[in-house]
Amino acid sequence: MLTRRIHYYSGITIALFVTLHLTNHAFSLMGIEKHIEVMTQLRKVYRNIFAEILLLSAVCIQIFSGIQLYRSRFKIAKGFYEKLQLWSGLYLAIFFVIHLSAVMVGRFILQLDTNFYFGAAGLNYFPSNLFFIPYYSLAIFSFFAHIASVHYNKMKERNRDVRKQSRLILIVGVVMVFMLMYGLTNGFNGIATPSEYGILIGK
Numbered sequence: 001m002l003t004r005r006i007h008y009y010s011g012i013t014i015a016l017f018v019t020l021h022l023t024n025h026a027f028s029l030m031g032i033e034k035h036i037e038v039m040t041q042l043r044k045v046y047r048n049i050f051a052e053i054l055l056l057s058a059v060c061i062q063i064f065s066g067i068q069l070y071r072s073r074f075k076i077a078k079g080f081y082e083k084l085q086l087w088s089g090l091y092l093a094i095f096f097v098i099h100l101s102a103v104m105v106g107r108f109i110l111q112l113d114t115n116f117y118f119g120a121a122g123l124n125y126f127p128s129n130l131f132f133i134p135y136y137s138l139a140i141f142s143f144f145a146h147i148a149s150v151h152y153n154k155m156k157e158r159n160r161d162v163r164k165q166s167r168l169i170l171i172v173g174v175v176m177v178f179m180l181m182y183g184l185t186n187g188f189n190g191i192a193t194p195s196e197y198g199i200l201i202g203k
Contacts, residue, residue, distance in 0.1 A: 003065050003069060007061070007066060010057075010059075014055070015147070020045070020046070025119075026179060026183065027183075028120075028184050036115055059100065067093065081148070081152040081166060084149045085146060085153060088142040091138060091139070091142045092142050095135075095139040099139070110199060116184075120193065121201050122201055123184050124191045133181060136181070136184075137177045140173065140177045143173070144169055145170060151169065152165075
């Protein structure tokens, strides 16, 4: 099926970027300065017109093809991993639309550097953190859940250990959620953001 093939390859493109992005966030465990240092190096790879057009195109393709696949399989999906693939994909589509829109507004309208502080601002102040902690946590978990589901559904007839492997991917996803939330909130103690980022949280 052409739509599924297109969805698969656009998904690989996005997964490569998200892996870099989450790796960058993992360096927050070593401090804000380290996070920004690593981000500065990674931006040499993806902060250019070619990479950004490629990524945005992949996201648009992923969203539209994903919605088509969701609608075609919603009523016939059976089993935990088939349903998990659909629901995690739907959440990621919603997340991409909101998150990329926010980043674009931040960069081009608010003229902010969309660095560590841009991502962490909503996580470190009440009451915005009541939304942003679940919002980001579910996005991270959904990324791993989608990969686990795709792996299971592709390999279930050829690999007898596929259930264990998919379960391990889900566990890694849960661990990553706690690691990144810990790092981006300074061990849940909160991080003071520079004054220019106050506009993001109504300050």
